[in-house]
Amino acid sequence: MALVDNTRIDDTSFRMSEATAGDFFALLKPRVMSLVVFTAFVGLVAAPATINPFLAVVAILAIAIGAGASGALNMWYDADIDAVMTRTAERPVPSGRVRPGEALVFGLILSVLSVMTLGVLVNWLSAALLVFTIFFYAVIYTMWLKRSTPQNIVIGGAAGAFPPVIGWAAATGSVSLESVILFLIIFLWTPPHFWALALFKSGDYERAGIPMMPNVAGETSTRRQIFAYALVLAPIGVLPWYLGYASAGYGIASALLGAGFVWYSWKVLMMPDSDRVMKPAKALFGYSLLYLFAIFAAYLADSVVERALGLAGA
Incomplete structure (x- = not known):
């Protein structure tokens, strides 16, 4: 006791x-x-x-x-x-x-x-x-x-x-090639999505000691890499149509979405170094969320419609 x-x-x-x-x-x-x-x-x-x-x-x-x-x-x-x-x-x-x-x-x-x-x-x-x-x-x-x-x-x-x-x-x-392509879309989407966030939140990452790309390689290099990823992502998003896994409707939708991603990434690339507000980076971050949801929604709709047509014709 x-x-x-x-x-x-x-x-x-x-x-x-x-x-x-x-x-x-x-x-x-x-x-x-x-x-x-x-x-x-x-x-x-x-x-x-x-x-x-x-x-x-x-x-x-x-x-x-x-x-x-x-x-x-x-x-x-x-x-x-x-x-x-x-x-x-x-x-x-x-x-x-x-x-x-x-x-x-x-x-x-x-x-x-x-x-x-x-x-x-x-x-x-x-x-x-x-x-x-x-x-x-x-x-x-x-x-x-x-x-x-x-x-x-x-x-x-x-x-x-x-x-x-x-x-x-x-x-x-x-696991098939078709599912691997879906993997690649997200994999290639992730760096420009998060680097856009890191551009206007670089102070946070610096305080935390996290080596995000803008804090290590600089904003200019990060903007170039974002644009490079966008150029690769855009055609990968269209790949399901090109390989015959999806219809032309999906192909058109994914091409337009990819063009939008490249456009927003171009705006980030051309963003003046003096731009502390970083509106282009914030716009790309917002659009990137829309892109991923929309391209997967288009793929889902295309698959559902194709299956329904197949059942109707059976």
């Missing part, structure tokens, strides 16, 4: 936080998750296979939970740098609403739950791709690349590009 009386124990180390359900939901990065879910859904629906509707819902939910788990693990590890960036300071962990240990356990539990659900109920190929995606984002990107190289978002962008491949694998049990 004396030992207990004479030993000071800080019980705040053991007490659970008073986080709300909304705080834990915020750990899942719902805006990022929504894009992941949508691209995975496109991969699942566009795949040339029929999947049981119940299993389709299970697959999408598992992918969503896996994406959320990645976000929670990212917020757990990055709490120190999130705290010094204006864009992320109010996230649940740096703001103190969720304790780091809670975020870690939450992310690990969701990771195991999502992978096992997908593997047991759907197929193990899609589950293997999901576990690789979680590992790549949480460990390779978050714990290594993000703080060590200005190519962090280039290599790390692979994690965000896997969802349509996982959706495709969930429906077919395989």
Whole structure:
């Protein structure tokens, strides 16, 4: 008893936080998750296979939970740098609403739950791709690349590009060239999307010590690289039509969207060095979100229409 009386124990180390359900939901990065879910859904629906509707819902939910788990693990590890960036300071962990240990356990539990659900109920190929995606984002990107190289978002962008491949694998049990092209669209979209953000948030990244491209190579080099990626992305977006995977309607839509991406990237390239407001960079960042959603929506609509016409003609 004396030992207990004479030993000071800080019980705040053991007490659970008073986080709300909304705080834990915020750990899942719902805006990022929504894009992941949508691209995975496109991969699942566009795949040339029929999947049981119940299993389709299970697959999408598992992918969503896996994406959320990645976000929670990212917020757990990055709490120190999130705290010094204006864009992320109010996230649940740096703001103190969720304790780091809670975020870690939450992310690990969701990771195991999502992978096992997908593997047991759907197929193990899609589950293997999901576990690789979680590992790549949480460990390779978050714990290594993000703080060590200005190519962090280039290599790390692979994690965000896997969802349509996982959706495709969930429906077919395989990976095809068509799904790889969907992967490439997101993979090539990621650097100009995030570098546009980094241009007008470079102060945040500098304070956090993150070697984003504008802070390491300079704004001029970053603008050139954004434009170069746009020139490659635009024709890759049209590739499904060129290879016969999509109709001319998709080809026209993707070509117009790609031209828009090149145009906005050109405006960023031509942006005066004295432009501190960086309206072109902000405009490109906004358009890039529209581009990815619109091109996948066009691909989804094209696949649904083609399938409906095929059934009508059968």
